[in-house]
Amino acid sequence: MLKPLAIASLLTVTAQAWADTDAQRIAALDYSALDTLTALGQGERIAGVPQSSLPEYLSAYATQKYADVGSLKSPEYEVLDQLAPDSIIISGRLSGEKQKLEEIAPTWLNGGVEADDYWSRLEANTHALATEYGADEQAGPALDSLHADIDDAVARVEGTPEVLVVLHNDGKLVYREDAIVNDLMGLASPNLPEDADTQARGERSFTLLTPAQISAMAPDLVWVIDRSAAIGQPELDLEALQTELGDLSVVKGSPKLWYLASGGLESTLLQVNEVVSALQ
Numbered sequence: 001m002l003k004p005l006a007i008a009s010l011l012t013v014t015a016q017a018w019a020d021t022d023a024q025r026i027a028a029l030d031y032s033a034l035d036t037l038t039a040l041g042q043g044e045r046i047a048g049v050p051q052s053s054l055p056e057y058l059s060a061y062a063t064q065k066y067a068d069v070g071s072l073k074s075p076e077y078e079v080l081d082q083l084a085p086d087s088i089i090i091s092g093r094l095s096g097e098k099q100k101l102e103e104i105a106p107t108w109l110n111g112g113v114e115a116d117d118y119w120s121r122l123e124a125n126t127h128a129l130a131t132e133y134g135a136d137e138q139a140g141p142a143l144d145s146l147h148a149d150i151d152d153a154v155a156r157v158e159g160t161p162e163v164l165v166v167l168h169n170d171g172k173l174v175y176r177e178d179a180i181v182n183d184l185m186g187l188a189s190p191n192l193p194e195d196a197d198t199q200a201r202g203e204r205s206f207t208l209l210t211p212a213q214i215s216a217m218a219p220d221l222v223w224v225i226d227r228s229a230a231i232g233q234p235e236l237d238l239e240a241l242q243t244e245l246g247d248l249s250v251v252k253g254s255p256k257l258w259y260l261a262s263g264g265l266e267s268t269l270l271q272v273n274e275v276v277s278a279l280q
Contacts, residue, residue, distance in 0.1 A: 024086035024133065027069050031058060033089045033110040035264025036126055039142055040135040048083050053231070055256035057270060072260060080104050108132060113263040118179040119147075122263060142265055149269050153276045154185050161220035161279055163187045166209060168226045168236040173214070175207040180262065180271045181223060187275075190217040211244035221278055224252040230259035251278040 027048040028034040034049060035058065048067035049058075067083045070076035073093045080088070081104060088107040090098065101107040111128065113121045123143055130139035165178040175196070181187050193216055198207045214222060222245065229235035235255070242250045253274050261267040 025083075026133070027067070027080055027083060027085040027088045027105070029069060029072060029075060029094060030089050030091035030110045031055060031072070031261040032091070032113075032125075032263035032267060033108075033129060034058060034061070035261060035266045036129055037133060037135070039265040040126075040130055040133075040138040042133055042135055045133065047085050048080070053256060053260060055254065055261045055267070057257065057266060058261070075101065077104070113179050116179075116183060118184040122265075122268060125263065126265065146265055146269055150184065150272050153269070153272050156276055157185075157187070157279050161187060162190045163221045163223055163275070163279075164190055164214065164217060164219035165223045165225065166214070168224055168228055170228055170233065173209045173211075173224075175209055176225065178223075178225075180268070181275055184268070185272060185275065190219045193217060211241065215245055215248065218248070220249065221275075222248055222250045223275060223278065224250065225258045226252055226255040227259050230255035249278070 024045055025047040026037070026042075026045050028037065028046055029050055031050075031054070034046065037043065037046070038058075043060075046061065046066060048069040049061045050071045051062050051066070051068040052071060054062050067079055068076070069079050069083065072091065075094065075097060077100070080101070085105050088101050088105050089110055090101065090107060091110050092112055094101070095109060098107050098109060108129075111121060111125045113125070126143055127136075127139050130136050163181050165176040165181050167174040167176045175192060177189065182189055192207060193213045196207050196209060196213060198205055224236060224238070224241075226236050236252065238250065238252050242248075253271065257267055257270055257274075262271065
């Protein structure tokens with residue numbers, strides 16, 4: 001199996017790329033785009049990132065070399081003004097700020113990934129970023145390599161385990177049909193209990209689960225995405241949950257990786273490998 005993309009080694013852009021005097025300085029306010037551009041050899045174009053919530057695997061950007069441009073939901077406009085990047089990249093979290101950011105620099109809205117068609121959306125996002133930032137030649141091979149690595153990783157999963165994905169948010173456990181686990185990896189989720197509490201919030205709905213309900217569902221693995229921990233709030237007491245769930249296998253993914261960075265070339269393989277490791 002090919003080794004995961006190495007962030008440290010990819011931070012050096014080729015001499016040919018830097019011979020292009022039009023190379024853009026980028027403020028990346030979306031970690032999946034930052035991830036993908038780094039994997040495509042464009043890391044040296046990055047001028048600013050939100051540093052306070054950087055996932056560990058992107059820690060190479062947690063230095064004074066890169067301006068701290070706010071958070072994934074709240075840009076530091078004064079810093080961005082002073083930085084004067086050639087372009088800004090955001091995710092849907094900042095779509096409402098796009099017009100204001102456009103006053104500083106052309107702003108690229110990076111596409112998201114959904115639970116029903118992860119790979120196609122990842123491909124589309126990767127090719128779009130590659131075209132926008134001059135890395136077309138790198139995109140195809142990077143995607144091919146990633147696909148092969150994912151296939152190798154999933155092949156190590158024995159049998160047909162059922163994996164229940166829950167999102168922890170402020171003490172609540174919310175059922176999640178997950179793009180990585182259920183769509184990309186093709187792992188089944190157990191059926192929801194008839195007494196599950198599904199609530200509506202605007203056009204969206206969510207289903208709360210209790211530890212007793214999770215026990216009754218009897219999945220082979222309970223995979224926890226800790227939103228609270230990812231955004232600096234009190235994290236889930238995993239030991240207490242494990243006690244309530246008895247012999248069920250309960251594993252928490254790396255919070256910032258799963259909640260803040262999903263949809264990048266590097267993050268995708270890291271997420272797949274975390275789940276595969278939990279199932280072995």
